[in-house]
Amino acid sequence: MLKYMNAEFYKVTHRVYPAGFLGVIVGGIALIMVLLRQNAGPGASFDFMAGALCMVLSVGLYLVVITCDMVFSDQYKYNTLKNEVAYGLPRARIYLGKLIAAAIVSVVLCAVILAFYLLLARLLFPLGAATGETMTALGQALLVAFPLWLGGMGLFHMLLFLMKGSTAASIVYVLVVGVLGGGTLELFSTFLPRLRPVIEAIQVCLLTTPFDRLLSGGPSNGLIAYAWIVGMAWLLGSTALGLIVFRKREIS
Amino acid sequence: MAENILVTRGLTKRYGAALAVDHADITLPKGEIYGLVGRNGAGKTTIIRMVASQTVPTSGEVELFGATGERDLEKARSRTGAMVEIPSFYPYLTARENLEYYRRQRGIAGARVVEDALEQVGLTDTGKKKFKTFSLGMKQRLGLALALMNRPELLLLDEPINGLDPEGIVEFRNLLLELNRQYQTTILISSHILSELQNLATCYGFIDKGRMLEQLTAVQLAEKCRDCLELRVDDAPRAAAMLERELGLRDFEILPGGAIRLYEGLSEPQKVTRLLVEQGIALSGMEHRGANLEDYFLSLIGGVHHA
Numbered sequence: 239m240l241k242y243m244n245a246e247f248y249k250v251t252h253r254v255y256p257a258g259f260l261g262v263i264v265g266g267i268a269l270i271m272v273l274l275r276q277n278a279g280p281g282a283s284f285d286f287m288a289g290a291l292c293m294v295l296s297v298g299l300y301l302v303v304i305t306c307d308m309v310f311s312d313q314y315k316y317n318t319l320k321n322e323v324a325y326g327l328p329r330a331r332i333y334l335g336k337l338i339a340a341a342i343v344s345v346v347l348c349a350v351i352l353a354f355y356l357l358l359a360r361l362l363f364p365l366g367a368a369t370g371e372t373m374t375a376l377g378q379a380l381l382v383a384f385p386l387w388l389g390g391m392g393l394f395h396m397l398l399f400l401m402k403g404s405t406a407a408s409i410v411y412v413l414v415v416g417v418l419g420g421g422t423l424e425l426f427s428t429f430l431p432r433l434r435p436v437i438e439a440i441q442v443c444l445l446t447t448p449f450d451r452l453l454s455g456g457p458s459n460g461l462i463a464y465a466w467i468v469g470m471a472w473l474l475g476s477t478a479l480g481l482i483v484f485r486k487r488e489i490s
Numbered sequence: 491m492a493e494n495i496l497v498t499r500g501l502t503k504r505y506g507a508a509l510a511v512d513h514a515d516i517t518l519p520k521g522e523i524y525g526l527v528g529r530n531g532a533g534k535t536t537i538i539r540m541v542a543s544q545t546v547p548t549s550g551e552v553e554l555f556g557a558t559g560e561r562d563l564e565k566a567r568s569r570t571g572a573m574v575e576i577p578s579f580y581p582y583l584t585a586r587e588n589l590e591y592y593r594r595q596r597g598i599a600g601a602r603v604v605e606d607a608l609e610q611v612g613l614t615d616t617g618k619k620k621f622k623t624f625s626l627g628m629k630q631r632l633g634l635a636l637a638l639m640n641r642p643e644l645l646l647l648d649e650p651i652n653g654l655d656p657e658g659i660v661e662f663r664n665l666l667l668e669l670n671r672q673y674q675t676t677i678l679i680s681s682h683i684l685s686e687l688q689n690l691a692t693c694y695g696f697i698d699k700g701r702m703l704e705q706l707t708a709v710q711l712a713e714k715c716r717d718c719l720e721l722r723v724d725d726a727p728r729a730a731a732m733l734e735r736e737l738g739l740r741d742f743e744i745l746p747g748g749a750i751r752l753y754e755g756l757s758e759p760q761k762v763t764r765l766l767v768e769q770g771i772a773l774s775g776m777e778h779r780g781a782n783l784e785d786y787f788l789s790l791i792g793g794v795h796h797a
Contacts, residue, residue: 245595249580252587317578321636324542324574324646325596326567489544 242327242335243342246309250343255308260347264354271355275362285366287359291352292379292457296449298348299415302391303408305344309336310398319489329485337395337477341388348387352380378457385469386445390415392473393445396480399487415445445472493520494553495644495676496541501550503536503700510536512700513550518644518678518693523670525691526680527787533700534680535575538648541678542572554644568596571642573650577633581622585613585632588621589639598640607635610665626653634662638669645669647679651686663689688783698791717780719752719759724772726750732769737761751779 250256274282313319322332366372393414397407418440427437441447448465455461496518503511511533518524526534539545541552543563551558554566579588589604608614611631616624624632630653637645645666651659663686669675681687687694694711696703706714723729726748733739733752739762741753755762759776766773 241597242595245591248587248594249583249591252591253582311580316580317576318580320542320544320572320574320578321592322595323544324567324570324572325592325640326543326564326570327595328564486546488546 239331239335239338242331243339246336246339247343249311250308250339253308253311256343256347259304259308260350263351267351267355268358271358271362278363282363283366284359284363285369285372287363288356288369288372288376291355292376293453295379295383295452296386296446298383298387299390299445299449300412301348302340302344302387303394303411305347306340306391306394306398307404307408309340309343310395310404312404313398314402314490315404317490323489330481333395333399333481333484334477337392340395341391344387344391375457378462379452381462382448382452382457382465385466385473386448387469389445389469389472389476392476392480396476399480399484418444418446443468443471445469494518495520495555496678497553498537498541499551499553501537501540501552502548503533503540503545504548509700511540511547514697514700514702516695516702516705518676520676521670521674523666523677523679523690523692525687525694525783526678526697527684527687527694527783528680528697529791530682532697534697535648536700537697538572538574538646538678538680542570542574542646543567544574568640569642570644570646571637571640572646573630573633573637574646574648576626576652577629577636579621579629579632579636582620584618584620585616585624585628585635588632589635592636593639596640603639607639610638611635612661627655627658630654631658634665641673643674643676645675645677645679647677649681650679651681651683659683659686666690684784684787685782694783696787696790703790711783711786715780715782715786716753717756717778719756719762720745720775720777720779721750721752721762721766721773722775723748723750723766724774729766729769729771732765732771733762736765 271287274287311318319332323329390411394407394411397410398404401407401410423437423441427434430437445468448461448468451461451464494517496516498514498516501511501514501516502509514533514537516524516537526537528534536545540547541554552563554563555569557563557566580591583591585608586604589607590601593601593604605614608616611634613628613631613635616628621629621632630650634647634650637647651662654662666677666679667690670677677690679687679690691708693705693707695705721729726744730742730744730750733742733750733755737755739752739755743751743753745751752762756778759778763773763776
């Protein structure tokens with residue numbers, strides 16, 4: 239497995255994709271922060287900027303589409319999986335190796351982006367009155383977000399392996415994560431009130447629900463535990479399903 | 491008895507209602523070059539893909555290096571090299587980077603193996619050129635380099651000379667023969683270019699509509715394709731005795747159905763006919779026969795098809 243992951247890291251680091259992605263994100267952050275600094279009122283501080291970060295952590299659910307795609311690299315489009323299975327690499331190793339590599343790449347990119355954001359915020363804005371508390375809240379919010387990102391990664395990884403192209407996989411992923419979690423179920427329950435209990439039960443399981451609760455109530459130990467249960471359920475469930483289907487899949 | 495590197499038993503692949511491969515039995519002894527001959531869609535690629543684990547057989551069994559279970563087969567496949575259909579690599583990586591990626595993935599020790607593999611196929615000067623800009627011939631060479639990188643004991647090659655120029659075909663043939671001679675590499679190769687296959691293969695498997703029609707060695711094929719005079723007579727044993735006694739011809743065979751295949755005296759058929767007529771043997775037909783692999787294959791599938 240380590241050899242497999244070593245090869246994946248070799249491939250990812252020899253692509254322009256990660257550097258390009260990082261450049262766009264970091265450039266965007268820098269641009270927004272400079273604009274905010276120029277137009278900021280007297281209340282703008284590092285604490286405010288760090289607190290704002292907690293509000294946008296759900297974006298990570300969509301960024302995993304990019305980091306998983308970086309590692310998966312359009313295997314079906316380029317037909318490169320045949321080189322792996324023909325050599326006798328176990329399909330479980332291929333599936334899990336890419337998943338773990340994608341998770342590590344995501345964590346590294348996420349760490350770089352977060353570090354850049356906080357460093358730039360520290361350079362451009364003065365410290366506030368409650369920096370310690372804000373950083374603790376940010377840490378807790380990250381503990382809520384991390385398992386959900388992993389859950390999203392597990393789901394998207396499964397879709398990449400099971401579907402023909404990464405564009406189709408991305409569309410289905412956004413439909414499942416974004417549209418289901420974006421108020422569609424609320425709409426259903428309005429028109430079909432008898433289904434409300436079922437819809438509420440589904441909502442509890444969605445990857446976006448803990449983020450909604452983070453926005454409305456802030457981080458807490460209870461929310462962290464809930465997020466881990468939801469995230470791990472999606473990760474393990476989708477990985478198990480993906481492994482079962484990929485085991486017998488035709489590799490052209 | 492020679493060790494068998496690959497054995498398939500009743501290998502079958504069905505896609506919905508279509509039967510792509512129908513109970514194919516192949517035996518490939520160590521050190522042989524096995525030419526898989528068949529028309530488009532006959533099932534050659536599907537057989538190779540099943541051996542290479544790219545598709546799961548509907549029924550039947552693959553035995554590689556004596557291994558049959560799924561786990562053991564996975565291990566056994568690390569002793570093989572495969573090039574199935576058009577070689578596929580990451581378009582944004584160079585030849586070296588692509589091979590280095592697979593070297594790391596497969597845990598093959600020594601970065602030198604990448605250079606060696608590229609050298610073997612004549613791709614050392616591709617530099618920073620990305621795979622996506624390669625010609626078909628270059629892609630074929632890189633595919634072969636990957637297949638050779640782990641010094642395989644069994645090479646699975648599906649239409650490997652497609653896209654190669656004439657010089658490349660000769661180099662490719664020499665490389666395979668060298669591998670076979672020097673390292674006893676066993677090779678399973680399918681190709682549409684039957685004349686090229688005839689230059690390489692030491693045994694053949696003929697497949698049509700998913701069914702293995704016949705397997706024979708190159709010696710057996712040569713025997714079957716040998717130049718001969720086929721005589722159809724009313725009394726074959728007497729005619730044969732006459733030819734031996736009067737003309738001293740000994741290299742012949744009597745076929746079922748009253749025919750004699752004569753492998754000598756081909757330059758003077760009139761002597762043969764005169765003798766038979768003089769001896770009162772009715773000669774209903776005489777034909778000069780001789781075939782190459784293509785002729786033999788066409789006769790086997792019963793007509794002229796595109797092979």
